[in-house]
Amino acid sequence: MHRSNTLSDIFLNHGPDAYALADWRRRISTLYGQVRDTPSPSKAWQVWQHGRDDLFRNHAMSPLPSDQRQGFSNIACYDYDKALRFSVGLDNIENPPKVDFDLGADGRTRMRPTARTSGLSDRLGAELTVFWIDGYGGGLFVPFADSTSGTETYGGGRYLIDTIKGADLGLDKDGRLILDFNFAYNPSCSYSPDYVCPLSPAENRLEVAVPAGERLG
Secondary structure, eight states, X not given: OOOOOXXXXXXXXXXXXXXXXXHHHHHHHHHHHHHHHOSSHHHHHHHXXXXXXXXXXXXXXXXXXXXXXXXXXXXOBOOOOGGGEEEEEEEEOSSOOOEEEEOGGXXXXXXXXXXXXXXXXXXXXXXXXXEEEOSSSOEEEEEEBOTTBTTTBOTTOEEEEEGGGTBOOOBXXXXXEEEEGGGOBOOGGGTOTTOOOOOOOGGGBOSSOOOOSBOOO
């Protein structure tokens, strides 16, 4: 008897096209939902780490080149450090200038600073700018770099929040934004030259080391 393909079959076997990308984003969003539903931050981090390892190993949209997926075990990460999890307030930025980011063949994307965090400087020496990605739907975006960038971690910086991709730890019980640097991840362009990603702007470079989240293998 002929068996019809399910949507999952199509998504996973169709190659790196729109269907596979839609499934990748759905799975990332689902993974972060599981993370937010896990009460223990350290256990939630393990859920996140194992989920990303599986996607990198098995999904058609894995940023790993296909010849590197066989034998791949896990993404290199620092050990979990509870001291690098923060709940921060947000200070509005009045009349912010828009910033254009070059995306190579994908053109350019425009973002605008929408807020500055309040609650990081005592530990990390500075605050971070939260960007709003312009365009259909929009989304929050928080990239950063630190003194490990280019040595222990990707030189272009890492991402904390990208709500368009579903990467978002949400708010705490008091409505403050959760920034957990243990969930910092490398952009896809760090794994393959086929991708072009927005890099962290100078205003989001921390002078201290942040040994948490993904690192270079």
